[in-house]
Amino acid sequence: VTDSLDDDERAIRDRLVAAVGLLTSTQPPLSQLERRIGRRRRQRLVVAGASICGAAAAVVAIILVVAQLDGGRSNRGVEPGRTPSPTPSGQGPSASASTGPPGSAMLKSFSATSVSFVDAAHGWALGDGECADAASRRCMAIARTSDGGQTWVAIPAPDGLTTDYRTCGNNGVVLQGPCVNNVRFVDALHGYVYSNRAMFMTADGGATWQQQPGVTATDGAYAVVPTGSGVARLPELGDCDGACRSAVEVSSLGSSTWRDVTPKAARDAQLRSMNLLTSGHAVVLFGYEATSGAPALFTSSDDGNSWTTRSSALTVCSADARLYISSIAPDGAIAGSCDSSAAGGAALFMIRSTDGGATFTRAGLLPTSTLSTSPSLVSANASTFFAEFTNGLQDVLHGSFDGGQSWQTIQELNAPGSAPALAGQPPSFTTVNVGFRLTDPTTLWTTADGGRTWAQRPIR
């Protein structure tokens, strides 16, 4: 190469060699290079080890999350002696593994009105907060947690929702958009936000929402509950004077088509003040007959496709007592109460059924409180019950772990501010051990031991 250079090129070459001459006059010993090579190899080993550990931890975490999701589904509402159902359509393993859209920062001053969990880790909260583009306005928002409520992120909410969710137009306020005040997710992808005025469904974890058709002009629902094969709803309570009907509707997950599965006897009796409860494939419909006011109970073990009338089982209460069926536990235990105080009696009994509503037995007196005359009663399993009293400023939760024979005080809470701000929501259980409870708009409580102990999880 050197021979082919002309004079100018040689001159430049010589200048270049001269310029670096001093720099390259000495050469470090090979041992210095070898030490450097040794350091690099050790660094590589550390990085490789950390990568392997990280990958192993990720695999273990994924397995745990999938196991929790599967466990949550199979534990939720499998009746005693029944085999868990096959996975509902549209709910394959990939759907369970996904958690929907990536989250964004929570709105400031987020205030929750409703919370729903599908297992110990995955939950959603519906509420409002300061709009991201204008702090002086409030915007509806949905928050999601994937770690049992320790951290929350915002996911998209349906467009144009009104923030008048506390009344949802029921006090005559003209709403500026659809109103929702309840959230219910069935799994990580399929969820509903609703009120008696409007209902929206997502099949992609909240990335997109579709408004659902209803049976009234306002297209809402009073209750949305998961079943073993999809979801069920109460489009009406049956309380309006002849203008609405008593109905139970079901839909498969991800579908906007709703099928009327109302028991004929319930429709004929024009059931009022209905309550719809589900646990796996078991469905319980309770209400009062329009004419006689007598309590009526219907149960289904096949997601509402066929019904059995159980009203005769309710004779456990005296005829003049007010009976109410309020809860079904993840293990299928049904709980309710008999209140004879209005008829001159002195007792508020708890009743329960562990055979799917075929028979009920008295299970002890319910606790009393000065906060209110009747508690919200829920069951976590056949022997664990909770009674919650609130007056908006104070909230007391009593628990019984011996089938209602004795009660103990679990929580006594005061409203965080001077205004009535307690949510007054009793616990909900996704399995016999895992439960959650929204006590005020910013405070969630979770339990992993069937309600004996509760951990506080601020929603923010």
Added chain:
Amino acid sequence: MRAKQSPWIMAGGETTREVDLADLYAAHYRTLVGLAALLLGNASRAEDVAQDAFVKVATRRVRLREPDLAVGYLRSVVINDCRALHRRGAMIARQERRLTAVRDEASAEESALGAFGRDELVRLLRALPARRREVVVLRYYCDMSELAVADVLGISVGTVKSTASRGLAELAASMGGRS
């Protein structure tokens, strides 16, 4: 287009000649330091860049096939590292200003570094566009043929010729104008 021959064989593969790192180091370290210094226009990181190239050779999971190809690989590593350092030039400049501020007396080595930085040709070289600087340094300092420069830089021989010619003319004109 010529198919570029890989300088590597997979570990465990057959080879006729193993590359000896000590031989490579003894024969090419100084040239690579010079190459890095001229490409960077700055001598302070040249030894690091050259040593890093050897470290990369030694810690590759595949082994070198031929010493000649290994030298080409070492040059490529130096060129790439110098380009990366240029991209981070502002950061390096800040670092050096800080070092300069805390050192009172220059060592003999630092004197050499300073002399290199003050060399007129190095300053002119530093002012050339990056591609032109690389061609000039590889062609004239490393004594590489136009074909070899084209191979290392991934450009055509014609581009090497024209770029080297323009770079040389620019350097000559600048040096002539100042002398």
